[in-house]
Amino acid sequence: MMCLAVPYTIVEIFDDGSARAESGGVEVEIRLDLIEDPAVGDTVLVHAGFAIQKLDRGESEEMIALWKELNEAAEASVARV
Amino acid sequence: MPESDLKAPREGPANIEALRGKLSEYLECAGRPLTFMEVCGTHTVAIFRSGLRSLLPEGLRVLSGPGCPVCVTDQSEIDMALSLAKRDCVVLTYGDMLRVPGSSGSLLKMKGEGAAVEVVTSAIQSMEIARKNPEREVVFLGVGFETTAPATAVTLQQARRNGLDNFSVLCLHKTVPAALSALCSNPDLRIDGFILPGHVTVVTGLDEYAFLTKKLRRAAAVAGFEPEEILACMTDLARQVAERDFRLSVWRLKDVPIEGNPAARRILSEVFEPCDARWRGLGVIAGSGCRIAEPYGEFDAVRKFGLDPAEDVVDNGCRCGEVLSGLISPPECELFGRVCTPLAPVGPCMVSSEGTCGAWYRYHQ
Numbered sequence: 368m369m370c371l372a373v374p375y376t377i378v379e380i381f382d383d384g385s386a387r388a389e390s391g392g393v394e395v396e397i398r399l400d401l402i403e404d405p406a407v408g409d410t411v412l413v414h415a416g417f418a419i420q421k422l423d424r425g426e427s428e429e430m431i432a433l434w435k436e437l438n439e440a441a442e443a444s445v446a447r448v
Numbered sequence: 449m450p451e452s453d454l455k456a457p458r459e460g461p462a463n464i465e466a467l468r469g470k471l472s473e474y475l476e477c478a479g480r481p482l483t484f485m486e487v488c489g490t491h492t493v494a495i496f497r498s499g500l501r502s503l504l505p506e507g508l509r510v511l512s513g514p515g516c517p518v519c520v521t522d523q524s525e526i527d528m529a530l531s532l533a534k535r536d537c538v539v540l541t542y543g544d545m546l547r548v549p550g551s552s553g554s555l556l557k558m559k560g561e562g563a564a565v566e567v568v569t570s571a572i573q574s575m576e577i578a579r580k581n582p583e584r585e586v587v588f589l590g591v592g593f594e595t596t597a598p599a600t601a602v603t604l605q606q607a608r609r610n611g612l613d614n615f616s617v618l619c620l621h622k623t624v625p626a627a628l629s630a631l632c633s634n635p636d637l638r639i640d641g642f643i644l645p646g647h648v649t650v651v652t653g654l655d656e657y658a659f660l661t662k663k664l665r666r667a668a669a670v671a672g673f674e675p676e677e678i679l680a681c682m683t684d685l686a687r688q689v690a691e692r693d694f695r696l697s698v699w700r701l702k703d704v705p706i707e708g709n710p711a712a713r714r715i716l717s718e719v720f721e722p723c724d725a726r727w728r729g730l731g732v733i734a735g736s737g738c739r740i741a742e743p744y745g746e747f748d749a750v751r752k753f754g755l756d757p758a759e760d761v762v763d764n765g766c767r768c769g770e771v772l773s774g775l776i777s778p779p780e781c782e783l784f785g786r787v788c789t790p791l792a793p794v795g796p797c798m799v800s801s802e803g804t805c806g807a808w809y810r811y812h813q
Binding site: 372385397398400402403412414415416419 | 647650
């Protein structure tokens with residue numbers, strides 16, 4: 368499906384701008400033409416066979432942690448009422 | 449975009465119940481029922497699947513707009529693809545397009561009758577196929593919004609570099625902002641706020657949508673695909689209306705680059721130029737299409753084969769156009785669920801799993 372984007376992790380980069388990438392144990396060939404300085408180990412958002420964005424794993428993990436905290440705080444405030 | 453126009457999420461997604469309370473408060477402040485529209489097939493499905501629709505407070509209507517590229521591809525465009533298959537071209541397409549009806553059948557039907565119609569998952573594969581079949585004319589159907597258009601653009605660059613003379617693209621790509629602008633000018637439709645598509649803004653950046661808040665004074669915000677993100681987005685849309693404080697905001701777990709993807713934007717502007725495009729049910733929208741620019745003209749299937757999109761459409765009772773512009777919901781169409789089902793779709797909104805009718809059929813019945 369063209370409209371679906373999936374995060375993949377780059378496993379191997381080839382000279383022609385393509386790469387091998389993995390997600391959930393499935394390996395596919397993707398193109399790297401649209402992102403800058405791709406590196407093995409990068410997690411990228413893939414749309415119709417092309418990486419369109421690098422995903423900063425550390426940053427998103429940090430955000431998830433922050434959100435969890437906020438959730439707990441919100442739940443605590445609800446519990447107090 | 450000036451920094452001040454962008455508000456970081458203020459309280460994160462919090463929990464669903466808290467967000468819902470806030471949304472109700474803002475709706476009350478707004479003092480009238482509000483209508484929001486999402487314009488992304490993945491949002492359509494996410495909203496249905498999560499049951500979010502049943503949680504929405506009274507006085508809020510959420511419409512699914514023209515967010516599914518399969519659905520907005522016009523019958524006349526499918527007819528051009530069918531005519532290529534009839535000419536003995538090898539027609540390569542993303543799988544979603546196979547069952548979309550033209551005025552005389554679909555690509556799938558033609559494939560069944562022996563036409564060379566093949567599915568690819570990436571535009572770049574079509575070049576390989578062209579290279580391996582030098583004696584055949586190979587045509588790729590470029591369909592989709594700003595997320596898939598760069599893939600087509602890169603493929604055209606590669607085709608030119610490799611001097612492929614048996615390869616061309618039927619370019620049907622469309623851009624989202626122009627369609628939203630057209631919807632806003634429809635007097636029958638009063639949309640108070642837009643839930644903007646996450647992945648499209650990854651490519652375009654947010655600037656392209658600033659006209660919604662600044663010029664048209666509509667609420668607009670980007671949402672990811674988690675229920676909390678979508679609900680948080682709706683809450684901020686209601687806040688924007690209630691406080692008459694129209695500013696784009698982002699409600700998305702993964703960071704959206706504000707400036708979009710510079711490489712993709714550069715390639716898009718080099719390979720394509722804006723043109724008027726016909727959207728299914730919405731008619732011609734000025735500047736909403738991508739035409740292959742001159743340096744790549746020899747790879748334009750429309751020019752190569754002298755294709756001419758027919759203006760007449762065959763009326764089969766399908767009301768996808770009204771569904772796409774939010775004027776009716778799927779069950780209001782006489783065909784929905786009776787003649788038109790996912791197994792035997794009459795219109796494109798039922799074909800695609802991300803189409804409004806398809807999602808409605810799966811999750812509402």
